[in-house]
Amino acid sequence: MVRYAIGLPNVGEFADPALLTELAITAEEHGWDGVYLWDHLLYHDPAWPVANPTVTLSAIAARTHRIRLGILMTALPRRRVQTVAKETATLDRLSQGRLTFGAGLGSLETEYTDFGEDPDLKTRAAKLDHGLDQLTQLWQRLHPTPLQQPRIPIWCPGRWPTRAGFRRAARWDGAMPTFHEYGRDRPVPPAEFAQVVHYLAEQRGTLDGYDIALEGRATDGHLDAYTAAGLTWWIEALGWWRGGIPDARATITAGPPH
Secondary structure (H helix, E strand, O other): OOEEEEEEOOEHHHOOHHHHHHHHHHHHHOOOOEEEEOOOOOOOOOOOOEOOHHHHHHHHHHHOOOOEEEEEEEEHHHOOHHHHHHHHHHHHHHOOOOEEEEEEOOOOOHHHHOOOOOOOHHHHHHHHHHHHHHHHHHHHHOOOOOOOOOOOOEEEEEEEOOOHHHHHHHOOOEEEEEEOOOEOOEOOOHHHHHHHHHHHHHHHOOOOOOEEEEEEOHHHOOHHHHHHHOOOEEEEEOOHHHOHHHHHHHHHHHOOOO
């Protein structure tokens, strides 16, 4: 069964926590299954405002009751793991066990270099792997522990055809593929998406209980084919590039694409 979420930026005109909370409440009221936020400190345009996603997600958790929540993807290598452990365990309890934890390398080098952090990808990858191991240990050591057991579900991204991110994702609870050749203006062909699913199945041995999420625009017309290939979460990507806040409200109010 596929579940349907909205994906919301935390930058630019969407960098308003009250707006993001309102959109999340509307999504719950209109039948969506999840709301996922971006994680940024800065953005490409230095004049753009950026909202803190953890604080915003806390407001959303307190104002909703059913939808799953998360940040896709938390740039764990630039965060203190013990702080993230405490924040996520608290969020999981605040939301009554509705949190998904997404963790990646971060997409902007400046979010490392501008604060004196090492932007090297191999360094970030090593920090991510070590951080995830630490995080799951801290969830059991620091009280109160998360409501979800044995742990809050962890999703990791990958950028196909590079395999490293998918090998990492296969060790956890879900994957969110992106693609070197495809993206916002060029949706991934279903056959290419199916290759990712096949690779993850090879790595894990089984996809039972495993989530595979894909972000895009349902009107591109491939959703049924993605579902047939193994999609479990569709994330409707909302943002300034497709009509901004008015389009986001209209898309959310129309309900999930099924």
